[in-house]
Each structure stands twice: as C-alpha cells, then as structure tokens.
Amino acid sequence: MEQLTELSYALDTFYFLVTGTLVMWMAAGFSMLEAGLVRAKNTAEILTKNISLYAIASIMFMLMGYSIMYPAEAVNAWWPGFGAMLGSTDHTAAEVLASNGETYYSGLSDFFFQVVFVATAMSIVSGAVAERMKLWAFLLFAVVMTGFIYPVQGYWKWGGGALDALGFLDFAGSGVVHLCGATAAFAGVLLLGARKGKYRADGSINPIPGANMPLATLGTFILWMGWFGFNGGSELKVSDVAEANSVALVFVNTNMAAAGGVIAAMAVARILFGKTDLTMALNGALAGLVAITAEPLTPTPLLATLIGAVGGVIVVFAILGIDRMKIDDPVGAISVHGVVGMWGLLAVTLSNPESSLVAQLTGLGVIFGWTFVTSLIVWSVIKMVIGIRVSEEEEYAGVDLSECGLEAYPEFVGSKGSGK
Numbered sequence: 001m002e003q004l005t006e007l008s009y010a011l012d013t014f015y016f017l018v019t020g021t022l023v024m025w026m027a028a029g030f031s032m033l034e035a036g037l038v039r040a041k042n043t044a045e046i047l048t049k050n051i052s053l054y055a056i057a058s059i060m061f062m063l064m065g066y067s068i069m070y071p072a073e074a075v076n077a078w079w080p081g082f083g084a085m086l087g088s089t090d091h092t093a094a095e096v097l098a099s100n101g102e103t104y105y106s107g108l109s110d111f112f113f114q115v116v117f118v119a120t121a122m123s124i125v126s127g128a129v130a131e132r133m134k135l136w137a138f139l140l141f142a143v144v145m146t147g148f149i150y151p152v153q154g155y156w157k158w159g160g161g162a163l164d165a166l167g168f169l170d171f172a173g174s175g176v177v178h179l180c181g182a183t184a185a186f187a188g189v190l191l192l193g194a195r196k197g198k199y200r201a202d203g204s205i206n207p208i209p210g211a212n213m214p215l216a217t218l219g220t221f222i223l224w225m226g227w228f229g230f231n232g233g234s235e236l237k238v239s240d241v242a243e244a245n246s247v248a249l250v251f252v253n254t255n256m257a258a259a260g261g262v263i264a265a266m267a268v269a270r271i272l273f274g275k276t277d278l279t280m281a282l283n284g285a286l287a288g289l290v291a292i293t294a295e296p297l298t299p300t301p302l303l304a305t306l307i308g309a310v311g312g313v314i315v316v317f318a319i320l321g322i323d324r325m326k327i328d329d330p331v332g333a334i335s336v337h338g339v340v341g342m343w344g345l346l347a348v349t350l351s352n353p354e355s356s357l358v359a360q361l362t363g364l365g366v367i368f369g370w371t372f373v374t375s376l377i378v379w380s381v382i383k384m385v386i387g388i389r390v391s392e393e394e395e396y397a398g399v400d401l402s403e404c405g406l407e408a409y410p411e412f413v414g415s416k417g418s419g420k
Contacts, residue, residue: 002097005096005097005101006093006096006097007239008101008104008237008239008240009091009096009103009104009105009106011238011239012104012105012236012237012238012239013105013106013109015105015233015237015238015239016105016106016109016110016112016113016233016236017109017112017113018229019113019228019229019230019232019233020109020112020113020116020229020233021229022225022228022229022230022232022233023113023116023117023120023226023229023230023233024054024116024119024226025222025225025226025229026116026120026123026222026223026226026227026229026230027050027051027116027119027120027123028219028222029219029220029221029222029223029224029225029226030050030120030123030124030126030127030219030223031046031047031050031051031219032215032216032218032219032222033127033215033216033219033223033282033331034046034050034126034127034130034331035047035211035212035216035219035408036210036211036212036213036214036215036216036217036218036219037127037130037210037216037279037330037331038130038131038210038211038330038331039131039208039210039211039398040211040212040398040408040409041397041398041399041400041401041407042130042131042398042399042400043211043212043400043407043408043409044400044404044406044407044408045135045398045399045400045403045404046126046127046131047408048135048403048404049126049135049138049139050123050126052139052142053119053122053123053125053126053138053139053142053146054119054123056122056139056142056143056146057115057118057119057122057142057146058115058119060142060143060146060147061086061111061114061115061118061146061147061151062085062086062111062115063085063086063147064082064083064085064147064148064151065115065118065146065147065148065150065151066086066111066114066115066151067082067083067084067085067086068080068081068082068083068147068148068151068152068155069114069150069151069152069154069155069158069159070114070155070158070159071083071155071159072084074155074159074160074161077156077161077162077165078161078162080151080152080155080159080161086111088108089107090106090107090108091103091106091107104236104237104239105236105237113233114154117173117177117230118146118150118151118154119146120177120181120230121145121146121150121177121178121180121184122142122145122146122150122181123181124178124181124182124184124185124333124337125141125142125145125181125184125185125188125333126138127185127329127330127331127333128182128185128186128188128189128329128330128331128333128334129185129188129189129192130330130331131195131330131395131399132192132193132195132196132389132390132395132399133188133192133388133389133390133399134386134387134388134389134390134403135399135403135404136386137382137383137386137387137388140382140386141184141188141375141378141379141382144378145184145375145378148374149180149184149370149371149374149375149378150180152370153176153180153366153367153370153371154176154180156366156367157170157175157176157363158170158176162366163359163362163363163366163367166359166362166363167355167356167359168359168360168362168363169294169295169348169352169354169355169359169360170294170345170348170363171231171234171293171294171295171296171297171348172230172231172234172293172294172296173230173234173293173294174290174291174293174294174341174344174345175294175341175342175344175345175363175364175367176367177293178290178293178337178338178340178341178344179337179338179341179342179345179364179367179368179371180367180371181333181337182334182336182337182338182339182341183338183367183368183371183372183375184371184372184375185329185333185334185337185338186327186334186338186372187371187372187375187376187379188375188379188388189327189328189329189334190327190376191376191379191380191383191388192388192389193328193389194326194327194328195208195328195330195395196392196395196396198328199326199328205323205324208330210279213278213279216278216279216282217282220282220285220286223285223286223289224255224258224285224289227254227258227289227293228251228254228255230254230293231250231251231253231254231292231293231296232247232250232251232254234250235247235250235297246297249296249297250296250297252301252304253292253296253297253299253301253304254289254292254293254296254304256301256302256304256305256308257288257289257291257292257296257304257305257307257308257311258285258286258288258289258292258308259285259288259305259308260288260304260305260306260307260308260309260311260312261284261285261286261287261288261289261291261308261309261311261312261315262284262285262288262312263284263309263312264284264288264308264309264310264311264312264313265280265281265283265284265285265287265312265313265315265316266280266281266284266312268280268312268313268316268317269281269316272320279332280315280316280319283315283316283319283332283335283336284311284312284315284316285312286315286336286337287308287311287312287314287315287335287336287340288307288308288309288312289308290311290336290337290340290341290344291307291308291310291311291340291343291347292304292307292308292311292344292347293341293344294341294344294345294347294348295344295347295351295352295355298351298352299350299351300351303350303351307344307347307350310343310347311340311343314339314340314343315332315335315336315339315340318334318335318339318340319332319335322334322335342364345360345363345364346361346364348360390402390403
C-alpha cells in the first residue's frame with residue numbers, strides 16, 4: 001500500500017510537470033503568433049517582450065505571487081495578504097502517507113504549473129500593445145501584473161477566496177487567466193492609442209497586415225498543442241482510472257472545441273468577406289480553446305465542438321467591432337481572450353449542473369473590474385513617470401531599432417541591409 005501511494009505521488013507529480021512544460025511551450029506559440037502578425041520592423045522587439053515577460057513572471061511569482069495566490073493563512077476571503085517567498089522544501093514520504101491520499105503531488109510541481117499560467121496571462125498583453133509601446137514600460141507593468149494583479153484575482157477562485165466560496169466555476173482559466181490578461185491589455189491599449197496610420201482621418205480603417213503568416217500559423221499550432229497541458233493538467237492528477245478517464249475527456253474536448261472554432265470562424269469570414277481569411281481561422285482556433293477552458297470536463301465532445309464554434313463566431317464579430325471602435329489590437333488578443341473568455345465562463349452553465357449563471361456573471365464582473373482598475377492605475381503611473389509610447393519617428397522606423405538596436409530580418413528591411 002505504501003509503495004502504491006508513493007508511486008501515485010510520483011506519477012501525479014510527473015504528470016503535473018509534463019503538462020506544465022506543455023504550458024511553458026505556449027510561450028513559444030505566443031512568440032511565433034505575435035511575430036507573424038506584426039510588421040517585420042517590429043519582430044525582434046516582440047520576441048524580446050515574450051522571453052523577458054516569461055522570466056519576470058517566473059521571478060515575481062517566486063518572490064510574492066505564489067504566496068499571494070495560495071496564502072498559508074489568508075486575511076479574509078478578498079484579501080490574501082503577503083506571505084513568505086517560495087521556499088525549497090517539499091513533502092516527505094511520511095507526510096504523503098499520513099495524508100491519506102490528500103497530498104498527491106509535489107508542492108514545487110504545483111508552483112511550476114501555476115507560474116506558467118501567470119506567464120500565459122502576461123503574454124496576452126504583449127500582442128495587444130505591439131508596435132508602439134516602450135519595451136521597459138511593458139516590462140515594468142509585467143512586474144506588477146505577475147507579482148500582484150493576477151495573483152490576487154487568482155486567489156479569489158483557485159486559492160479558495162471569495163469567488164470560489166460563491167460557487168464561481170473556472171476549471172482552467174477562461175476568466176482567471178484569459179479574461180484577466182485581456183483586460184490588462186485593454187486598459188493599456190486605451191491609454192496607448194492606435195498605431196500611426198491605422199485609422200484614417202475620414203474614420204475608415206487601414207488594415208496593417210502581419211509580416212509572416214507561416215510563423216503565425218506555427219504559433220497557433222504550438223498554442224493548440226500546449227493547451228492540452230493547460231486544460232489537461234488542471235485536472236491535477238491522473239493516477240487512478242476515474243482521473244485518467246477525465247484527463248482523456250478533457251484532451252478530447254479541448255481538441256474538438258478548437259476544431260469547432262476554426263470551422264465556424266472560417267465560415268463567418270467567408271460569408272462576410274467572400275474570402276477565407278487565414279487570420280480569422282487562426283483566431284477561431286484560439287477562440288475555441290479559450291471558450292472550452294472554463295469547463296472542459298463536463299461537456300460531451302459534440303457540445304465542446306459547439307461551444308468552440310460559438311467562440312469562433314464571436315471572435316470574428318468581436319475583432320471587427322473593436323476595430324470599428326478604433327481600439328487597435330494588432331493580434332486580436334482582446335477579442336480572443338477577453339470577449340471569448342466571457343463566453344467561456346457563461347458556457348459552463350450549459351453542461352455543469354453545479355454552476356450558476358449568477359455566480360458566473362459575478363465572477364466575470366469581479367475579474368474584469370479588478371484587473372481593469374488596477375491595470376489602468378499602473379499603466380497611468382508608468383505613463384507619467386517614463387511614458388509608455390515610443391516617438392512617432394521611432395514607430396515609423398520600427399521599434400526593433402529604437403528598443404533593441406537590431407533587426408529581425410536585416411537582409412530584407414531597414415537601413416542596414418546587405419546593400420542589394
């Protein structure tokens with residue numbers, strides 16, 4: 001019996017670490033997606049944002065974020081308080097055996113799994129503010145976002161706080177991760193303004209195409225793959241028959257929702273534009289994934305496909321609507337992760353009998369309100385202190401040169417090419 005308990009602990013810990021690694025791989029997906037959807041002159045800078053935000057998220061979550069999100073002793077249901085920095089101790093074999101199955105994975109594996117989630121939330125911000133934000137303004141915001149803003153609202157649900165007590169359900173983070181990240185991006189974009197030339201004087205919209213659709217497609221497939229860890233790992237264990245079956249269902253539903261999102265977005269784009277827009281297909285896949293993330297366990301595969309398909313329809317109209325409002329989001333992050341994240345939270349009520357529409361709407365409103373207000377304050381302070389936007393000349397030349405001092409494609413763009 002002891003050997004079986006220790007083996008289950010080892011297996012669940014390994015599963016947690018592997019699925020966490022899949023989620024970490026989503027950082028590569030965001031990097032490739034965003035690099036493909038921005039112009040060539042801004043590629044190096046967006047890649048710099050993505051690798052640096054991951055590092056910042058890891059450090060800030062170690063220093064304070066994890067202890068805020070999962071406090072040893074919270075002050076109350078709304079305020080977790082500040083705890084100690086993450087230590088290096090973990091469960092002993094005796095503790096695991098004495099827990100009667102309650103302790104079934106390493107504490108440090110839980111930290112690793114949670115830290116890749118906060119990095120995902122911050123990755124959402126980078127694409128929305130692309131091509132005109134100062135790099136170090138973005139990095140300063142990342143410090144506060146990953147160390148404080150995200151962990152507090154994460155505590156309210158996953159740390160056993162007020163939203164969890166209310167009955168708000170969010171299996172893997174349509175709200176806690178995706179809506180939170182998109183709302184922080186929305187607050188930043190409102191202060192930042194649109195890219196030069198995006199909206200003409202007569203009010204018409206000037207499309208600014210991305211530089212590399214193969215990269216954007218690769219990034220989407222990487223995100224799709226990583227999402228199996230995102231949702232599958234959130235089941236938390238795999239070491240018995242019931243849990244293994246649940247994990248398999250989560251994987252299937254995650255995949256089916258993405259497929260539904262692709263087909264629906266393609267169909268809507270074809271109807272609206274008369275063409276099959278690749279960028280809408282890519283965003284449709286991501287929308288389907290975001291939509292199913294709040295509840296990938298209780299739907300049937302067919303219902304999961306339909307939930308993803310609705311997400312695919314919503315994202316097309318959301319991208320068009322936000323653009324008409326002159327809110328410039330180069331990669332559609334606010335639509336994919338924010339608007340569809342809201343749909344994902346509401347879609348929980350379609351299949352989970354323990355859900356409540358009131359609780360889901362409350363959680364949605366609380367996450368949006370907290371993240372928007374705190375993010376707007378932080379962005380405003382950064383804007384007053386160092387500014388958040390590059391100069392018009394720097395934006396025209398590309399932020400690769402002004403922020404990073406190099407070009408991603410020196411042979412093809414910029415002033416320091418091969419001379420051909």
